[in-house]
Amino acid sequence: MIDFRPFKAIRPTRDKAYLVATRSYVSYSEQALIDKLNNNPYTFLHVINPEEARVHNIQGTEKYKLVRKTFKNFYRDGIFIADERPAFYLYRQSTPLHVFTGLIGAVSVFDYNEGRIKIHEHTLTRREEMFADYLYHTGFNAEPVLMMYPWKMKLHQVFERYLLMRPEYEFTSTDKVLHELWVIDDANSLETIRAAFSEIEAVYIADGHHRSASSALLYKRLLSEGTASNESGYFMAMMLPETELVIDSFFRLLENSSAEEQKKIEEFIHSSCQEITSSQPVKSGEISIFNGIEWKTFKIPTEWFVGKDAAKQLDASVLFDHILHPIAGIADAKESERLHYMPTPEGRKKAENWAKEHPYSLIFELAPINVETIKKIADLHLVMPPKSTYILPKLRSGLTIYDLNIH
Numbered sequence: 001m002i003d004f005r006p007f008k009a010i011r012p013t014r015d016k017a018y019l020v021a022t023r024s025y026v027s028y029s030e031q032a033l034i035d036k037l038n039n040n041p042y043t044f045l046h047v048i049n050p051e052e053a054r055v056h057n058i059q060g061t062e063k064y065k066l067v068r069k070t071f072k073n074f075y076r077d078g079i080f081i082a083d084e085r086p087a088f089y090l091y092r093q094s095t096p097l098h099v100f101t102g103l104i105g106a107v108s109v110f111d112y113n114e115g116r117i118k119i120h121e122h123t124l125t126r127r128e129e130m131f132a133d134y135l136y137h138t139g140f141n142a143e144p145v146l147m148m149y150p151w152k153m154k155l156h157q158v159f160e161r162y163l164l165m166r167p168e169y170e171f172t173s174t175d176k177v178l179h180e181l182w183v184i185d186d187a188n189s190l191e192t193i194r195a196a197f198s199e200i201e202a203v204y205i206a207d208g209h210h211r212s213a214s215s216a217l218l219y220k221r222l223l224s225e226g227t228a229s230n231e232s233g234y235f236m237a238m239m240l241p242e243t244e245l246v247i248d249s250f251f252r253l254l255e256n257s258s259a260e261e262q263k264k265i266e267e268f269i270h271s272s273c274q275e276i277t278s279s280q281p282v283k284s285g286e287i288s289i290f291n292g293i294e295w296k297t298f299k300i301p302t303e304w305f306v307g308k309d310a311a312k313q314l315d316a317s318v319l320f321d322h323i324l325h326p327i328a329g330i331a332d333a334k335e336s337e338r339l340h341y342m343p344t345p346e347g348r349k350k351a352e353n354w355a356k357e358h359p360y361s362l363i364f365e366l367a368p369i370n371v372e373t374i375k376k377i378a379d380l381h382l383v384m385p386p387k388s389t390y391i392l393p394k395l396r397s398g399l400t401i402y403d404l405n406i407h
Contacts, residue, residue: 001116002149003108004197004239006086006190007231010140010401012042013081018171020044020079021179021396024143042079044142044398047071064137068407071140080401087185088193089400090162091238093393094178100244100393101159103184103193104144104400106234107203109219112212117147118204118378123213131214132221141215141402144238144395145208148371151241155196158189169399181399197239204378206245207391211235222406229405236402238395242371246392251351252319252364253340254328262360265327266291272322273298280348282367287319290363292355295348310373311382315366320385323364334386341387344368 012020019042028036028045036043037051050066052058058066074080089104111117135141167180184190205212215235222228257265269289276297282288288297304322305313312321324330330339342351344365355361369389377384 001111002197002200002203003111004105004237005108005194005234006088006185007106007234007236007402008083008086009089009104010075010080010082010403011399012079012169014168016042016079017169017181017399018173018179021171021173021399023175023394024397025049027394047074048142048397061133061137064134067134068138071138071401082403083183083185085185086190087183088190090159090182090184091399092163092167092178092180094180095392096176098244098246098392100240100246101163102146102238102240102244102393103155103159104236104238105193106231106402107145107147107237109216109233109235112216116202117212118202118375119209119212120205120374120378120382120384121209122383123210127210128213128217131210132217135214135218135404136221136406139404139407141211141236141404143208143211143397144236144400145211146206146391146393146395147203147208147237147239148206148242148245149197149200149203149239151243152196152200154192158184158192161189173396179396179399203239204242204375206240206374206389207395208237218404227406231403231405234402236400240393242375245371247368247370247374248390248392249344249366249368250341250387250390251344252316252324252366252387253342253351253354253358254324254330254338254362254364255340255358255360256338257328257360257362259360261328262291262362265323265362268323268327269298272301274301282365284315284367284369286367287315288365290348290352290355290365292359292361295365309382310380311377311384314369314373314384314388316385316388319364319366343390345390 019040022044025048036045047070048067050070053063053066091102091104093100162182162184168183169181172178219228219232222232276299278297282297285300286297287300288295300318304318320333330336333339351363355363
């Protein structure tokens, strides 16, 4: 039932792929971004953050037009090439701890609108509109939405044949991740892949809810204008077997907590929850708290979960409903200026250093959720609290580009 199709990617030449592909723009510090732009003339960051826009502080529609202009210049200068035949792109990331092998192709807006591409997060209307406007003026997807699907033997057999061949791209990024990409364009493999996904009833978004929603909004806009193309009815995604997805969590960092407020929180937790002696890693149904001096772990009372739906039973929901909102006065976990998030893989030491720099702060650590919980919440049409999951792999921008054919 899933319409997953090959496409003619625009992509870097083999010799420049490692220079072009980049992490998400927002993951760079200001200084790291400047260094990257100054020292790498091929990075895709030049496309999505054009020099003219930086120098003259150009924003909005005019900036998006400059993005399109810079992208066309990259293509003109031979940094990018366009595949002549539709293909799927087998992409593998290898880290010291994990290997992720997924398939990049195009998914249907129709499947998204019909609920066969399932979501577990709310999107913000203003961000949907901003991203849709960005796509309207740039005309391409540069980073795949990450989706998960049930493992299928027939797909694995196709992958195994290609994994024995020399990859089109093979490079290691500075974060010690090995990236490999194979172009799958033979007719038999394409048909096998399309047929396999047509047997899958639903896939689940792991990362990229706003990009998916904005693609659907863009297509609606193009239909109303009478300018929709077949390509604009799809958007780029990487399908990853759900068995390979890695889910971690976020520290919740509460700053500017007065001595009185901090005392209330600690007294409430000690009076309501059972302190336990278990060390890391924190387990589901537990919460670890750092008060600037030491970590303590507590078991969440069973009654806090009673009568709640699946999303409200998540540890993150319980923490917000019983502590962050009623005691700390956090009205919105996504918009609060006092509540911050740090991926737990960055380690307790980094979180502790943050606490030392922010007097009267508290850090909360929760256990990661699992794939089945994500699927259950999506199937029930519920949504998770903000930053409920830290997902791996993190995909690169500019490695494959999907042309929406609207220019």
